[in-house]
Amino acid sequence: MRRKQNFWDEIQFIDRRWLYLVLGVFLVLGLNLKCAVSNVCAEEGKDFYATVMKVPEGGTVLIQSDWTTSTRGESQGHLESLLRILMTKRVKFLIYTFADPQAPQVWRNVIRVINEERESQNLPVYRPWVDYIDVGYFANAEGSSIAVRNDIRRFFSRQVKDDKGINRSIFESPVMTKINKVGDADLFVIVTASATLDVAVQRLSDRVNMAAMVTGVIGPTALTFYQSGQLKGVAIGLKGVYDTEYMMANGLNTPGPDGKIVVEYDRSEAPVPKITEGKTLARGASYIVALHFALGLVIFAVVVGNIAMFASRAANKGGKRR
C-alpha cells in the first residue's frame, strides 16, 4: 500500500511544470528589468580586453567565428563586443569559420546590425574589402588550421569583390596587404562554442598572439590554455560578455568621473582606455539581470530540494517510531 505523503514529500516530487513556469516568469522579468549592475571582472576577461586594446589602429585581426544560433545568448554578445571594439579602433579584420556552414550567415547578420547601429549614430560603417574580408566556411578544422599555420597566403588564395565590384585576391585588399604569414596578424581571436578551440590553439598559438571568447561550457578548457600562456586572454560565457562590455564602458585602471578607478588591473599600471564611441553596454547588460535570476533560482532549487529531502526523512523516521 502506498505511504501517505507529507508536505515535504510533496515538495520533493512537485510537478516539474511548476518549476518551468517559475523559471519562465523569472527570465521574462529579468529580461525586461533594465538596471545597472555593478561588476567585478574576471582576471582572464581583463587580460582579454587589454590584449584586444593593444592592437594598433589600422592593424589586422584574424577572427575565427565558430558559433551558430544555438549559443547566440553567449557567442553573439562576444562577437558584437569584439567588433565594436575593433570598429572603434579602426582595426581591420579577416573573418572565417572552420566549424559550421551556418556560421557565416550568423556573423554577416551581426556585422550588418552593428553597421546599421553605427550608421544611426553617424559613425563610419565597416565596408567589405576596405575594412574587413569575409572568406566563409572551411569544412576541415584540423587540415585547414595546419594550412593556415604553414602558409596563410596560399590557404586563403581566393578572390573576392573589391569596393568597385571587381574580383581580386584578398591579399590585395587593405585588410591583408601586410599579412605574409599568420604571425603578421596583430591578433587572432577565436569566438567559439566547440572544440575547434583546441585545434586552433594546438596549431597556431606558437605562431600568433591568440585570445578567445568562448561559451561557459568550453570555459574550463579555455582556462587550461590561458594558464599555460597559449591564450593571452579569455572571455567566458555571458559573464564574459558583460565583463567585456563593462570594461568597454569603464576601461582598466581608468578613473571615472568621481576620480575613482572602476576596474582595477593588477598586471599593468598603465590605464587601458574605455571605448568612447558607439554602444558599450549592450547585449551582456540586458541579459545580466536574467542571469542573476536564473542562477539564484538554481541555488534556491538546490537548497529547497535538500531541505525537503532531510525534512521528509526526519518526518518518516518519526512516523515509524510512533
Added chain:
Amino acid sequence: MMPWLAQADPRLNMWALPPYSPQLWIAVIATVLVGILLVFGLTFLPTNLRRPIVTVMTFLAGSFYVGLWLWPQPVAKVETDLPRDMVESVGFWFQDAQQALANVANILTAFLLLLGMYSLLRIHLGRISKKHPDRAFSVVLIISMFLIVIFGYADWRMRTFLDPQNLLELKTNWTIWNHGRDILFDGLLMQMDAAMFSLIAFFILSAAFRAFRIRSVEATVMMVSALILIISLMPLVIYQSEMLIKAWFPNPSPGSFNPENYKIGTIAGWVKSNLQTPSLRAVEFGVGLGALAMGLRLWLGLEKGGVSV
C-alpha cells in the same frame, strides 16, 4: 626522388599553380578525369583486395602528416623562394602539398553535407511514399529544405554577381529574395535553434531540484564547489560581498588575517585554478593518449573496425 618531387623551379611546381590560371584548370580537369577512371577501375577489383587498398591509402595519408610534422619547414616562404639543398626541397614539397591536401580534405568533408542531404531526402521521401503516419513532418522538412536552398541561393547569387557596390549590405536595399532568406534563416531557423537550446535551462533547473542532493561526502564537496562557482557568475553578489568585506576590514594588518583571500571571487578563482583546471588537464592528457593510440592503430591498419569495406 624527393628533390624531383619538390620541383625546385616554382614555375613547374604542380602544387603551387596560381589560382584561376589555365594550367590549374587543366590540372583540375585532368585530375577529375583520372579520379573518375580510378574509381571506375576500383569497382572491378575483387572484394578481398579492397581492405588492403584502404589500409595502404590510410597509411600513405598518415605518413604524409607524420612527415610534415617531423621534417623542417620553411617559414613565410614566398613563391620566388628556391630550395638550397635536399632538406629544403623536401620541406618545400611538404608545405606546398599540404595546402593542396587541405583543400582536398575540405572538399571531401563538404561532400558529407551532400551525402547528408541525400540521406534525408531518401528517408523522408520514403516515408511520404509509404504513407507513414508521421509523413506530415517529412513534408514540412522537405519543403523547408528546398525553400531555404532556393532563397539562400538567390540571395547568394545577387550578392556575388549582381551587387558590385555591396548595396545589399544595408537592409533598405533588399529585394524579396533577400527578405525571403532573412525570414527563413533569421526569422525561423535561428529562433527555433535558439529556442531548442534554451530548453536546457529548464532541464538544469529540474535536475538541480530533484537530483542535486547531499547523500555523501563527495556529493557535498561537489555541491559546495558548484555553489561557489555559480555565485561567482553573479556580478552583483560578488560586488556586494566585496564591498561588505571592505567595510568590515577597512585596514587589514599585513601578516595577519587577509580578508582578500576570503572573497567569493578569490575562492572561485582558487577552485578554478587549483582544482578544476588541473583535473581537466589530466583528462585532456588521457584523451590525447587515447587519440594517439587510436591514430596509430588506424594508421598502421591494426584497427579492423575502421576499415570495413
